[in-house]
Amino acid sequence: MTDEQSSVQxxxxxxxxxxxxxxxxxxxxxxxxxxxRIAYLAPHRGRRNVWVRGIDRTHDxxxxxxxxTRRGITTYHWTDDPRWLVYLQxxxxxxxxxxxxxxxxxxxxxxxxLTPMEPGSRVFAVDTETTVPGTAIVWMNxxxxxxxxxxxxxxxxxxxxxxxxxxxxxxxxxxxxxxxxWFVSKDEDGTHEVHAVDRATGVRxxxxxxxxPSHPVGxxxxxxxxxxxxxxxxxxxxxxxxxxxxxxxxxxLTVVAAVDGHSLDTLSSASDTLPPTVxxxxxxxxxxAARFTGDRPQVVAIDPHFAQVQAALxxxxxxxxxWVSSDLGEQRWVATxxxxxEPPTTWFYDHSTxxxxxxxxxxxxxxxxxxxxxxxxxxxxxxLPLHGxxxxxxxxxxxDLPLVLLVHGGPWxxxxxGYNAAVQFLADRGHAVLRVxxxxxxxxxxxxxxxxxxxxxxxMHDDLIDAVDWAVAQGYADPERLAIVGGSYGGYAALVGIxxxxxxxxxxxxxxxxxxxxxxxxxxxxxxxxxxxxxxxAYVGDPDDPDALADMRRRxxxxxxxxxxxxxxxxxxxxxxxxxxxxxxxxxxPLRERGVPVEYLVAEDEGHGFDNPENQVMLxxxxxxxxATHLGGRG
Numbered sequence: 067m068t069d070e071q072s073s074v075q076x077x078x079x080x081x082x083x084x085x086x087x088x089x090x091x092x093x094x095x096x097x098x099x100x101x102x103r104i105a106y107l108a109p110h111r112g113r114r115n116v117w118v119r120g121i122d123r124t125h126d127x128x129x130x131x132x133x134x135t136r137r138g139i140t141t142y143h144w145t146d147d148p149r150w151l152v153y154l155q156x157x158x159x160x161x162x163x164x165x166x167x168x169x170x171x172x173x174x175x176x177x178x179x180l181t182p183m184e185p186g187s188r189v190f191a192v193d194t195e196t197t198v199p200g201t202a203i204v205w206m207n208x209x210x211x212x213x214x215x216x217x218x219x220x221x222x223x224x225x226x227x228x229x230x231x232x233x234x235x236x237x238x239x240x241x242x243x244x245x246x247x248w249f250v251s252k253d254e255d256g257t258h259e260v261h262a263v264d265r266a267t268g269v270r271x272x273x274x275x276x277x278x279p280s281h282p283v284g285x286x287x288x289x290x291x292x293x294x295x296x297x298x299x300x301x302x303x304x305x306x307x308x309x310x311x312x313x314x315x316x317x318x319l320t321v322v323a324a325v326d327g328h329s330l331d332t333l334s335s336a337s338d339t340l341p342p343t344v345x346x347x348x349x350x351x352x353x354x355a356a357r358f359t360g361d362r363p364q365v366v367a368i369d370p371h372f373a374q375v376q377a378a379l380x381x382x383x384x385x386x387x388x389w390v391s392s393d394l395g396e397q398r399w400v401a402t403x404x405x406x407x408e409p410p411t412t413w414f415y416d417h418s419t420x421x422x423x424x425x426x427x428x429x430x431x432x433x434x435x436x437x438x439x440x441x442x443x444x445x446x447x448x449x450l451p452l453h454g455x456x457x458x459x460x461x462x463x464x465x466d467l468p469l470v471l472l473v474h475g476g477p478w479x480x481x482x483x484g485y486n487a488a489v490q491f492l493a494d495r496g497h498a499v500l501r502v503x504x505x506x507x508x509x510x511x512x513x514x515x516x517x518x519x520x521x522x523x524x525x526m527h528d529d530l531i532d533a534v535d536w537a538v539a540q541g542y543a544d545p546e547r548l549a550i551v552g553g554s555y556g557g558y559a560a561l562v563g564i565x566x567x568x569x570x571x572x573x574x575x576x577x578x579x580x581x582x583x584x585x586x587x588x589x590x591x592x593x594x595x596x597x598x599x600x601x602x603x604a605y606v607g608d609p610d611d612p613d614a615l616a617d618m619r620r621r622x623x624x625x626x627x628x629x630x631x632x633x634x635x636x637x638x639x640x641x642x643x644x645x646x647x648x649x650x651x652x653x654x655x656p657l658r659e660r661g662v663p664v665e666y667l668v669a670e671d672e673g674h675g676f677d678n679p680e681n682q683v684m685l686x687x688x689x690x691x692x693x694a695t696h697l698g699g700r701g
Contacts, residue, residue, distance in 0.1 A: 077461025078435035080700065081494045083690065085430050086487045087682040089114045089138060092426040094339070094389070095412045097121070097400040098144055099348065101393030104400055104425070105131075105151065106412075107139060113678075114138030116153055118170060121398070121414065131173040132166075138677060140339050143194045145202065150220050152180070152202065154189060159673020160641045163188045165204060167220060180223045186210045186591070195348060197242045203228070211592050213237070217244055234596035238263070239289050239296075242351055247289050248296055252278065256599040258285060260298070262314050273317040276300060278600035279519060280512050283478045286332055286343050291351035297322060299330045299343070305511040307332070309344070309356045323356040323366045329509050331357040336479050341388040341404070345372070349394045359509035361441035361453075362386050362483045363404070375399060375417055382413050382422045386484070400425070404484040406439040435460065437493035439483055444536045446505070446529050450517055453510060454502035454533060455481055458542070459493045459700075467498040468697035469543035471534050471563075474501065475554030477518065477526070478601060480509040491686055496700035497549075497693065498542050504529035506605070519605050522583070523562045523621035530559060531567060546572065547697045551689070553577035553675060554645060561623035561653065564632040573696035575635045575689055578642055578674050581649045582625075583618040584609050589646045627656050633663040635692045637685050639672030665692065 088109075095106035105118045110130040116139055119128035132139055132153060142153035149171050154163045162185055166177040181189050181204065190213055191205040200220055207213045215229040215238065229238045229246050239248040249261040249270050256278030261270040276285055276298075286299035286309075295314045299307050302319055307329035311320045323330075333340045341363070345354040354372035358364045365387045367373035375396075379387060385403030388410060392399045399415045408431060415422040439457045446452050458464045470492050474481050481501040492499045503510055504526050506518025518526050530550070537543040550563040550571045557579015564574045580586045587595070587602055587609050606621070607614030619625050634657065638650040647668070657664040667688055669681045676682050693699055 077459075078432070078494075081431070081435065081491070083491065083683055083686050084679075086491050086494075087686060088679050090409060090428060091430075092125070092412065092428075093410070094140075094142075095400050095402065095425065096144065096389075096391040097393055097398055098148070099146060099394050100148065101395065101398040104414075105142060105144065106426075107142075111135045114140070116142045116151065116168070118151070118173075129173050131168045131170055132177060133174075137671070138679075140677075143192055143202075145194045145200075145220055146196075147200055147220060152192065152194065152220070153177075154192070156188070156673075158641050158671040159639050159675075159677065160185075161188060161643055161673055162186065163190070165189045165192060165202075165218070167223075178223065180218060180220070181206060181225075183208050195242065195351070196244060198244065203240060203244055207593055211596065213593060215240060215246075234593055235599070239287060241289055241293065242291060247293065248287065250287065252599060256604060258600075260287065260296075260312065273314070274298075274300075274312055274319070279516050279604040282515070282601035282605065283335060284597075286330065286335070288344065288346070288353065297344070297353055299332060301512050305513050306330075307509075307511070309353075322353075323358075323368055325358045325360070325364055325366065328358040328360050328364065329511055331359045331363060331482075332508055333479060333482070336476070345390055347396065348392060349396060359480065359482065371396065375415070378417065378420065378422065379413065379415055382415070382424075383411060385411060388484075405433075406483055406485060407433040407436040409485050409487075435494075436490050439486075439489070441483060442500075442536075444532070446525070446532050448525065448528075450505060450514065450529075451510075452502055452504065452529055452533065454500060455483060456537070456542070457489050457493045457499040459496050459498070462496060464498070465541050466544040467542060468496065468547035468693070468699055469498045469500060469534065469537055469549070470693065471530060471548065471550045472499055472501050473530060473550065473552030473556035473559040474503075474507070475552070475556050476508075477504070477506045477555040478508050478515075480507040482509075488686070491690075492551075492693075494700070495690055495693070497697070498537065500533055500537050500543075502530060502533040504533075522558075522606050523566055527559065527562050527566055530563065531570065534570070549573040549575070549693055549697055551575040551577070552579065554579060557645070558623070561630075562621075564634065565623045565626035565629045568629050568631055571632050573634075573693055574632050575637070575692065576650070576653065577637045577685070578639060578645050579636075579649065580645055581623045581627075581653045583622045584615055585624075585652075586645060586649060587618075589648075591643055624652050627653060628660075630657060630662055633692070633696050635665045635667070635688055637667040637676070637688070638669070639674060639676065640668055640670045641673045644674040 093107045115132040117128040165181045189206045193203040204218045212231045216225040236251045238246040258276040260274040288297045300310045308324040309322045334342045354369040355367045385405040388404040389402045397418045402412045409428045411427045412425040442456045480503045538545045550560045552560045557576040560574045560576045654666045
């Protein structure tokens with residue numbers, strides 16, 4: 067226990083749930099290629115929209131260039147044409163993303179959908195930094211099973227096929243000219259195979275193989291702009307995931323960036339709203355720095371010029387560098403830093419003058435009123451080292467508290483140090499909050515990751531129980547007031563918690579969680595099912611195998627629902643295409659028949675997780691009441 071944790075401060079006033087879960091007044095800022103403007107997300111017409119302003123201007127001078135009133139925007143891109151900006155949007159959380167174009171010269175003109183497709187097709191990725199002016203490279207699946215690559219003319223919307231797939235489990239990587247230069251396939255046992263593609267003939271040459279289950283959701287691979295090789299995330303004779311260079315001619319691997327005992331942070335593969343694995347130069351495409359996991363994330367500079375910039379940026383604040391963008395000359399930078407006791411802060415830095423200034427800090431929240439997050443570690447019952455994060459309420463003696471075990475999704479993701487609105491809300495309401503990177507989490511090495519094979523509802527669950535037992539043994543938590551809360555895989559873990567160990571938890575929250583592993587796998591979109599060899603099939607089982615299917619059922623909470631006696635809150639998005647609503651319905655209905663306390667929230671305008679602020683407020687008000695009723699909390 068740190069001195070900061072052990073000293074009881076004056077307890078701050080409660081924070082309004084509306085303040086914590088409202089859209090931030092400023093987020094996800096980036097600078098234009100010419101360095102004269104910044105774009106960012108801010109509320110407009112009740113939703114998160116894109117705004118643009120001059121680099122030396124304030125929000126009062128900014129112009130809203132998108133006007134969505136149905137759902138907030140999360141991802142946008144500058145283009146090489148100062149007239150156009152593009153953004154992604156779906157419909158009510160259905161994840162059928164379309165790419166829209168806005169005219170910065172006429173920001174009130176309605177956006178143009180550049181990728182009109184039938185339901186079930188979507189844009190997966192966009193690269194606007196290409197050598198062909200006025201275009202972007204877009205990955206999308208107008209053929210629902212196949213994600214193909216197209217060049218998109220931003221002015222006309224005309225698409226030109228660049229690569230069409232024959233196998234949905236294979237993919238190509240392109241250089242900045244739009245030429246397929248790398249090809250990735252899998253052999254029969256799921257081993258990833260990396261091939262160089264001859265630009266003239268298209269002939270593929272196998273260079274490298276990577277173990278499939280050690281890379282369950284694929285692996286980081288980035289072609290070098292000079293064509294000499296590629297950077298990839300590889301363990302390379304280590305337990306840690308490293309950033310290595312794969313030579314295109316020889317296949318030789320050379321370590322480019324590594325931190326002993328820490329792995330390359332690949333969280334951004336799950337969502338492009340998370341800090342990126344690497345920072346890349348907008349001008350050249352060269353990698354500038356790489357991110358690694360740790361008690362606090364670590365950013366390791368690779369490019370000498372960026373090392374100078376990074377040192378200057380990190381002199382502005384004590385946070386961890388989360389996102390950066392620069393003009394083409396790499397002199398003007400916009401940088402966003404992550405903190406644990408306040409939302410991200412954003413700074414402008416001019417390397418030519420050495421001066422930086424704060425662009426935004428969320429003044430609605432007082433950092434002194436928010437709870438610090440501390441990295442913790444302890445062994446699992448079989449000796450596997452476990453890492454996690456503990457957040458204790460401010461102004462309360464940290465003993466015998468009601469504790470919320472907050473379980474991350476994936477499961478091939480990991481919890482990390484930084485600001486988390488849900489964590490702060492729970493701590494503000496008087497709960498200790500423990501997050502643990504159980505086996506199967508990424509970021510803690512190959513052994514830790516693959517120890518989850520065959521351990522759904524087994525050792526993965528034991529890790530969670532070991533975590534709360536540790537918190538009880540340390541004196542933080544009251545063993546009679548434990549709750550388990552999670553979303554997606556975390557929702558599955560919550561249901562496992564109250565079926566496999568029904569005596570352990572006094573309350574539970576299942577948020578878009580899996581209840582039936584077999585049904586979950588069978589209802590995934592077809593382009594996902596084609597790529598399950600190294601994740602769900604390797605770790606859980608092949609549903610086409612009768613023995614594996616029977617084992618899946620034994621590990622599915624829906625087959626153990628008669629054991630549930632813990633008061634449960636279930637939340638589900640009606641448009642969820644990952645974990646369909648039946649996964650929640652099939653838990654709630656039998657519990658209601660038995661008279662077990664269960665509250666069920668269904669948001670008709672949400673998908674896999676609630677995004678609109680009013681739905682988040684609804685959810686966390688319900689969580690607050692649920693936990694207060696069954697655990698107690700803020701007195």
